[in-house]
Amino acid sequence: MERRKKVVRAVCIILACLMALTLIAPVAATVFAEDQTPADKLEQAKQELEAIENEIDEIESSKEAAQKSKAYYEELANAVKTQIEAQNNLITAQQESINQKQKELEAKITEVESTQALFDARMKTMYVQHNRSSLSVLLGVTSFAEALRYIQNLQYIAQSDTDLINTLRTQKEELDAQIAELDAELAELKQQKADLEAQKQQYVNSVTAANNQISAAEAELEVKSEEEKELQAKYQQAYQEWVAWASDTSGSSVILDEGEFYWPVPGYYRISSDYGVGRWIYGVYDVHRGLDIPAPAGTPIYAAFGGVVSTKAHWSYGTCVKISHGGGMVTIYGHMSARAAGIADGVTVTKGQLIGYVGSTGNSTGNHLHFELDINGSPTSARPYLDPEIEAALHY
Numbered sequence: 001m002e003r004r005k006k007v008v009r010a011v012c013i014i015l016a017c018l019m020a021l022t023l024i025a026p027v028a029a030t031v032f033a034e035d036q037t038p039a040d041k042l043e044q045a046k047q048e049l050e051a052i053e054n055e056i057d058e059i060e061s062s063k064e065a066a067q068k069s070k071a072y073y074e075e076l077a078n079a080v081k082t083q084i085e086a087q088n089n090l091i092t093a094q095q096e097s098i099n100q101k102q103k104e105l106e107a108k109i110t111e112v113e114s115t116q117a118l119f120d121a122r123m124k125t126m127y128v129q130h131n132r133s134s135l136s137v138l139l140g141v142t143s144f145a146e147a148l149r150y151i152q153n154l155q156y157i158a159q160s161d162t163d164l165i166n167t168l169r170t171q172k173e174e175l176d177a178q179i180a181e182l183d184a185e186l187a188e189l190k191q192q193k194a195d196l197e198a199q200k201q202q203y204v205n206s207v208t209a210a211n212n213q214i215s216a217a218e219a220e221l222e223v224k225s226e227e228e229k230e231l232q233a234k235y236q237q238a239y240q241e242w243v244a245w246a247s248d249t250s251g252s253s254v255i256l257d258e259g260e261f262y263w264p265v266p267g268y269y270r271i272s273s274d275y276g277v278g279r280w281i282y283g284v285y286d287v288h289r290g291l292d293i294p295a296p297a298g299t300p301i302y303a304a305f306g307g308v309v310s311t312k313a314h315w316s317y318g319t320c321v322k323i324s325h326g327g328g329m330v331t332i333y334g335h336m337s338a339r340a341a342g343i344a345d346g347v348t349v350t351k352g353q354l355i356g357y358v359g360s361t362g363n364s365t366g367n368h369l370h371f372e373l374d375i376n377g378s379p380t381s382a383r384p385y386l387d388p389e390i391e392a393a394l395h396y
């Protein structure tokens with residue numbers, strides 16, 4: 001008796017140490033340490049898988065951010081593109097105005113030149129005629145006054161010709177000035193366009209940077225999802241090993257003392273089917289493997305003793321919890337309506353901890369708890385492990 005209690009205490013200490021080790025196990029480790037138990041390995045594999053899933057989530061969000069940034073800069077680049085097109089139209093119109101003025105200028109130059117040529121020719125003619133026939137002209141005029149008027153007329157014609165040329169030249173200079181002004185405006189429009197082009201280039205660069213970020217994220221995701229697959233396989237492997245380990249019934253003597261069990265459904269002591277009672281189930285004669293304790297659906301079910309949880313069982317148990325206590329001892333709680341929160345494969349529970357609720361799942365005809373004790377894989381009566389007062393209270 002005393003020895004058994006010491007063994008239980010030692011097992012508890014070891015379990016506590018294992019749990020502590022699990023908590024401080026490095027997340028990034030890729031190789032299982034040799035002294036790790038299958039439960040440690042399973043926990044480590046789970047943490048590694050969670051870590052990579054977190055990494056993948058982070059990369060996904062950075063990719064999403066890059067996609068948003070890309071859309072933002074694409075919109076800005078398109079807006080600037082529209083502005084540049086408008087600017088191009090302004091430049092074309094300005095260029096047309098300049099061409100128009102240029103034509104006017106050329107026409108004016110031609111006009112000045114031809115007018116000048118005409119006047120030069122007239123002056124030359126008049127001069128020659130004057131020299132050749134001034135005498136005859138003078139002789140023709142009847143008075144000195146008339147001769148004087150003639151000379152004045154000649155001077156008047158020369159003067160008005162000069163005035164006309166000067167006017168044309170002034171007009172040409174005005175055209176020159178207008179063209180210079182239009183050229184300056186054109187240069188300004190072109191500068192504005194260059195500024196817009198530079199802005200557009202910045203936005204295009206930002207789009208390129210976002211694209212690079214997206215590509216990098218996608219490449220990283222590819223690598224990480226490969227790693228994730230490996231870790232999933234590793235987790236599956238660790239899980240299989242853990243299942244084999246948790247249900248290992250070989251060797252080892254009973255470590256529990258008599259009267260150690262906590263009654264899983266306090267307040268309910270009626271037994272509808274006792275352990276070892278023969279009965280026909282679906283045409284097959286079978287010996288009942290546990291105690292059936294009727295209780296209302298939803299009645300809390302507590303662990304009879306501490307150990308490691310497994311949820312895998314034959315379908316007939318319905319929603320089920322198995323607790324490996326070590327030393328080949330396993331308690332089974334069948335037909336649950338639901339398991340308690342946090343009760344899952346590999347979870348360590350303590351004696352008296354809430355593990356689920358009464359139901360009628362699996363091969364069951366009414367709400368009850370099927371409470372079973374297996375030792376080394378064989379069903380065994382749980383009665384010797386119950387508190388003697390509880391055991392005495394059980395009745396049909």
Ligand SMILES: [Zn+2]
Nearest residue numbers: 290291292370
């Ligand atoms: Zn049963």
